[in-house]
Amino acid sequence: MNTSEQGGSRGSVRIIDLPVISDRRGDLTFVEGRNHVPFDIARVYYLYNVPVDSERGGHAHRQLQQVVFALSGSFCIRIDDGHATSEHWLRDPRKGLLINRLIWREMDSFSQGAVCMVLASHAYDESDYIRDHADFLATVRG
Numbered sequence: 001m002n003t004s005e006q007g008g009s010r011g012s013v014r015i016i017d018l019p020v021i022s023d024r025r026g027d028l029t030f031v032e033g034r035n036h037v038p039f040d041i042a043r044v045y046y047l048y049n050v051p052v053d054s055e056r057g058g059h060a061h062r063q064l065q066q067v068v069f070a071l072s073g074s075f076c077i078r079i080d081d082g083h084a085t086s087e088h089w090l091r092d093p094r095k096g097l098l099i100n101r102l103i104w105r106e107m108d109s110f111s112q113g114a115v116c117m118v119l120a121s122h123a124y125d126e127s128d129y130i131r132d133h134a135d136f137l138a139t140v141r142g
């Protein structure tokens with residue numbers, strides 16, 4: 001993962017390294033809730049068949065925590081915590097990006113055939129989304 005930041009991350013996101021067990025049959029990586037990720041995993045979803053010019057995200061969550069992985073291929077996640085921005089390239093299935101609550105995220109630059117897997121702390125709830133950036137800034141800046 002290449003990570004570049006403008007103004008520091010302020011703890012809003014961090015990289016999570018998962019274990020890997022390798023032998024002549026290939027690599028095996030596993031993830032356990034409340035061990036490798038700091039929450040019980042309530043939901044798993046994945047993005048695939050994503051056009052290379054697609055832009056996803058463009059929202060924040062009021063309560064949801066998530067860890068995002070590139071299981072295959074690569075893509076970029078742009079992070080805004082309301083005070084600083086950072087850019088994170090995901091391309092290693094052993095490394096995930098933990099995104100805490102009240103973080104704006106945008107995703108683009110998907111490679112051909114990229115697969116994005118997300119581990120989430122809660123079930124899907126549309127009322128948890130903040131989909132307007134001005135509302136997001138007003139919420140985090142209080």
Ligand code: T46
Nearest residue numbers: 043045047055056057058061066068105107118123124
């Ligand atoms: C996020 C990024 C990384 C559901 O019905 N259940 C679900 O679990 C999810 C994730 C979505 N949906 C519905 C809601 C929309 O009607 O699927 C549709 C597409 O969702 P959305 O436009 O939010 O997809 P992305 O890729 O922009 O964002 C998703 C997650 O929603 C979001 O939490 O952080 O992936």
